[in-house]
Structure formats: C-alpha cells, structure tokens
Amino acid sequence: MPITTPAQPLTKFVQSTPQPWHKALAQPAKEFAQTPLKAISGQVPDGLQGTFYQNGTGRLQRGGEPVGHWFDGDGAILRVGLSASGSTATYRYVQTKGYQAESKANKFLYGNYGRRYPGPLWEHIAGLIKGTNIKNSANTSVLALSDKLLALWEAGNPHSLDLETLETLGQESLGWLKPAQPFSAHPLKDPLSKEIYSIGVDSKCNLNIYRCDAACNLIKQTAILLKDVPFIHSFVMAGPYLVFLVSPVKINLLPLLFNQQSYADSIEWKAERGTRIIVVDRESLNVISDGHTDPWFQWHCGNGCVDTDGNIRLDFARFDDFTHINEVLREVAHGSMKTTAYGRLWQLRIDPKTGRVLSNECVVDRDCEFPQVNVAETGQPWQHTYVLMHREGVLTGQDWFGAIGRFEYGSDNLIQADLGEGHYGSEPLPVADCLSPDQGWLLEVVYNALEDRSELWIFNAETLGEPVCRLALPGVIPLNFHGTWQAA
Ligand SMILES: [Fe+2]
Numbered sequence: 001m002p003i004t005t006p007a008q009p010l011t012k013f014v015q016s017t018p019q020p021w022h023k024a025l026a027q028p029a030k031e032f033a034q035t036p037l038k039a040i041s042g043q044v045p046d047g048l049q050g051t052f053y054q055n056g057t058g059r060l061q062r063g064g065e066p067v068g069h070w071f072d073g074d075g076a077i078l079r080v081g082l083s084a085s086g087s088t089a090t091y092r093y094v095q096t097k098g099y100q101a102e103s104k105a106n107k108f109l110y111g112n113y114g115r116r117y118p119g120p121l122w123e124h125i126a127g128l129i130k131g132t133n134i135k136n137s138a139n140t141s142v143l144a145l146s147d148k149l150l151a152l153w154e155a156g157n158p159h160s161l162d163l164e165t166l167e168t169l170g171q172e173s174l175g176w177l178k179p180a181q182p183f184s185a186h187p188l189k190d191p192l193s194k195e196i197y198s199i200g201v202d203s204k205c206n207l208n209i210y211r212c213d214a215a216c217n218l219i220k221q222t223a224i225l226l227k228d229v230p231f232i233h234s235f236v237m238a239g240p241y242l243v244f245l246v247s248p249v250k251i252n253l254l255p256l257l258f259n260q261q262s263y264a265d266s267i268e269w270k271a272e273r274g275t276r277i278i279v280v281d282r283e284s285l286n287v288i289s290d291g292h293t294d295p296w297f298q299w300h301c302g303n304g305c306v307d308t309d310g311n312i313r314l315d316f317a318r319f320d321d322f323t324h325i326n327e328v329l330r331e332v333a334h335g336s337m338k339t340t341a342y343g344r345l346w347q348l349r350i351d352p353k354t355g356r357v358l359s360n361e362c363v364v365d366r367d368c369e370f371p372q373v374n375v376a377e378t379g380q381p382w383q384h385t386y387v388l389m390h391r392e393g394v395l396t397g398q399d400w401f402g403a404i405g406r407f408e409y410g411s412d413n414l415i416q417a418d419l420g421e422g423h424y425g426s427e428p429l430p431v432a433d434c435l436s437p438d439q440g441w442l443l444e445v446v447y448n449a450l451e452d453r454s455e456l457w458i459f460n461a462e463t464l465g466e467p468v469c470r471l472a473l474p475g476v477i478p479l480n481f482h483g484t485w486q487a488a
Contacts (some may be wrong), residue, residue: 002078018335020449021400021424029058035474037087042469047433049488052080053142056480065109065365069114070333075139095168098135110135114264124259131180140185143483176218186234222285237379238304238312247297248273271295291355297322302371305381317343350426370427404428417464422450
C-alpha cells in the first residue's frame with residue numbers, strides 16, 4: 001500500500017573530503033568528435049536503433065573560479081547513435097554567446113542562477129531589463145525535432161544544434177519566440193497528436209503556455225498571471241488537461257534588482273501559501289480550475305492521465321521544501337554534499353473541474369528523483385514510473401544516486417538495479433524497441449568512479465537486473481540533467 005511519510009529530518013552530514021562522484025564534475029569535460037564505441041559487456045539489442053541525446057553542465061569553473069550553483073554550468077550535449085551494427089558517441093559544448101565570450105576572456109562575464117552579475121550596477125540593471133545580464137547556459141535538456149536539436153534552458157530561448165554533428169547553429173526563436181523569451185526545459189509531446197506543449201515563466205510573473213505542432217510552430221499561446229515569480233520547472237499532461245503544480249516560492253526582486261543577491265539566494269520559501277494546482281484545458285489553454293493544497297516543492301513531474309472516474313492522476317518527486325534541495329544542488333557543484341533533502345515519488349489525484357485534491361500519497365518511500373515514463377504513455381494511463389534513486393541505506397547528503405528503480409502502479413512493486421559501489425547515475429530514459437512493441441529498454445549514463453570513465457548501460461526495462469550491454473564512452477561525461485531519444 002502507498003505510504004504517507006512524516007516530515008523528514010533536515011540535517012547536515014559532515015563531509016570533509018570531496019565525494020567520489022565529484023571527479024565527474026571537478027574538471028571541465030572534454031569534447032570528443034564522433035567515435036565508435038566498444039562494448040565492455042553484452043551487445044546492443046537488435047531493436048534498439050536510434051539516437052540518444054543528453055544535456056548537462058560540462059564546465060563548472062572558469063579561470064580557476066567555481067560557479068555559484070550546479071545550474072550555472074555551461075551546457076554540453078552527449079549524442080549516442082545506437083544500432084546492433086555499430087554505435088558511436090559525440091560530445092560537444094553548446095556554443096552560446098556567453099560560453100564563447102567567457103572562453104575568450106577566461107573569466108566569468110555574466111551573472112547566473114547562483115552568481116551575481118560581476119559588472120557595475122548600471123550594467124546589471126540594463127541587462128536585467130533586456131534579459132541579458134545572466135548567461136543563457138543551454139544546459140538543462142534537449143528536444144529533438146525532425147531537422148534540429150534544441151538545447152533547452154528554461155529562462156530563455158533554446159539553442160539549435162545539428163542533429164548529427166552537434167554543431168551549434170545559434171539561438172533559436174522557432175519563428176515566434178521573442179528574444180530572451182523563456183521556453184521550458186521540460187516540454188511535453190502528445191504521443192497521439194504529436195503536438196508539443198511548453199511553458200515559460202517570465203519576469204512579469206506570467207506563466208506563458210505554448211501549444212505547438214510537431215515542428216514547434218506555434219498554434220496557440222496564453223499567459224496566466226501568477227503571484228510573484230515562482231519556479232514551475234515542469235508540468236503534466238493528463239488526457240485533455242495540462243496541470244501545473246506551483247510550489248510556494250517567491251523571488252525577492254529588490255536584492256535581485258540591486259545585484260545584492262543571485263537568483264538562488266533571493267528565493268524565499270513561503271510554506272504558508274501552500275501549493276497551487278492549476279488545471280488548464282489543453283486545446284483552448286483556458287483555466288478550468290485553480291486550487292490550493294499543502295506545501296511542497298518539486299522540480300520534476302513524472303506523468304499524468306485521466307482515470308476511468310474522470311479524475312486526474314499524476315506523479316511527481318516531492319521535497320519538503322525548496323531551501324534544502326536548492327542547497328544540495330549548490331553543494332553538488334562544489335564536490336561535497338552536506339545538506340539533506342529527500343525526494344520521494346508521490347501520486348496525486350485531483351478533480352479537474354474543481355482542483356480539489358482527492359488523495360496525495362507517497363508511493364516510493366525511497367530517496368529518488370527524475371521520474372520518467374515511456375514517452376508513448378505521456379498524458380495516457382500508465383503503469384510504470386522509473387526513477388533515479390539511492391542504493392539501499394544511502395541518502396542524499398551522503399552520496400550521489402547509485403541505483404535506478406521501476407515502480408509499478410497496481411502491485412505497488414518496486415524493482416531496482418544497484419549500479420554498484422563507486423558507480424553513479426543520471427536520469428534513466430525508457431525507450432521502445434523498434435522491432436518488438438512489447439519490449440522496452442532503459443538507457444543509463446553511468447560514471448564509473450573506480451575507473452574514472454563514463455559508460456552507457458542498457459537495461460531490459462521490464463526486469464532491470466544486470467545491464468544487457470555496457471558501452472565505454474570516449475571520455476568522462478559529467479552527471480547530466482535530462483535527455484531524449486529519437487528513434488531511427
Ligand atoms: Fe529538470
């Protein structure tokens with residue numbers, strides 16, 4: 001049965017030395033051109049044919065100075081082309097204007113999420129107005145279109161890259177985005193209509209919602225005025241609805257305006273406001289209901305659907321508050337996590353007509369993040385949610401994630417694959433087999449700290465267990481954020 005967990009203890013572990021996983025982040029990652037991959041064990045399944053892309057921070061320092069927060073790093077993309085006849089990998093930085101300028105100067109020139117603008121106040125204010133005072137790091141996720149790859153960063157325009165070479169083609173307006181207009185790092189694609197939905201929270205406190213066709217041409221957009229400027233990092237598609245879980249955070253604008261604090265430091269947790277739940281009609285983009293419930297913070301939603309009773313069911317990785325997980329992510333960039341902030345998978349059921357919460361329960365009572373489902377099930381009834389999680393007995397604050405899990409709704413069964421001592425994971429990505437519709441695979445980029453190398457592991461998505469194939473990657477890939485799969 002699902003478990004409702006009590007409030008978590010919020011303590012700091014004492015760490016005096018960098019933890020092993022940090023070797024993957026400690027040095028700027030090195031690019032590599034397209035390189036044939038060798039199998040360490042097993043072989044790529046015949047039906048696993050396509051291209052895997054993953055984005056993350058390749059560089060967390062400049063001129064010997066560390067970034068302020070993990071989110072500040074420069075985006076770099078891993079591309080792995082998979083087929084039974086031969087697989088290759090490529091790794092390239094996104095050549096943003098900020099990356100190029102800072103490379104040339106060999107110092108930080110911009111503010112960022114965890115870093116104040118380094119220049120005079122008048123420059124900072126002018127840049128704030130134009131949206132150019134912080135660097136578009138293009139470091140969070142990727143969206144593969146038929147003719148280009150988009151490197152996504154939620155506070156600005158995407159960057160487009162060549163799908164094969166990862167050459168950066170430039171900042172991408174898609175023909176309708178204004179300069180610096182935000183386009184979220186977690187767009188959702190309807191597997192039936194192929195329409196793409198994305199969002200962007202702007203500095204005027206608007207939640208902009210974009211409905212696009214399969215090529216990301218705009219069909220319709222709307223804006224919902226929010227209170228303050230909250231984080232809405234991801235959202236949920238549930239049948240004919242979109243659902244936004246708005247956690248109670250507030251950006252204090254005055255210290256931000258006068259460059260006294262970075263974004264990361266100016267965000268305040270306002271538990272008394274509770275979490276707001278906004279349900280939107282997916283076709284008209286009109287608000288259907290707008291409710292409140294108890295406070296929590298989530299970066300990532302898993303999936304949503306409409307159940308047979310007409311109510312919405314969705315899942316998400318829930319934290320008790322924003323402050324502690326934000327601190328954990330700052331500490332990751334500096335090599336030693338001390339703060340505890342436990343994420344757990346929760347399932348929420350709501351009445352779409354009223355926004356009323358029908359139930360909200362913890363379904364995976366293990367410290368976990370990055371909930372993922374098969375993309376063919378996006379917005380549709382689904383049974384399995386995959387998560388990146390800790391090995392048995394390990395918690396955030398002690399070590400990075402070293403296991404993956406598959407939770408099954410109905411049986412409430414959790415199966416897991418322990419990556420092993422000194423092996424660390426990123427977001428697991430379920431992908432479909434192109435020859436057998438009942439077969440699925442799970443892609444996992446693993447940093448092997450024992451050998452100081454990165455590997456791509458392929459699991460049977462149904463059984464997990466031991467990987468069916470391990471491919472050695474040509475270089476160390478830092479712990480990444482999010483990826484996607486483009487079938488051949
Ligand atoms: Fe994310």
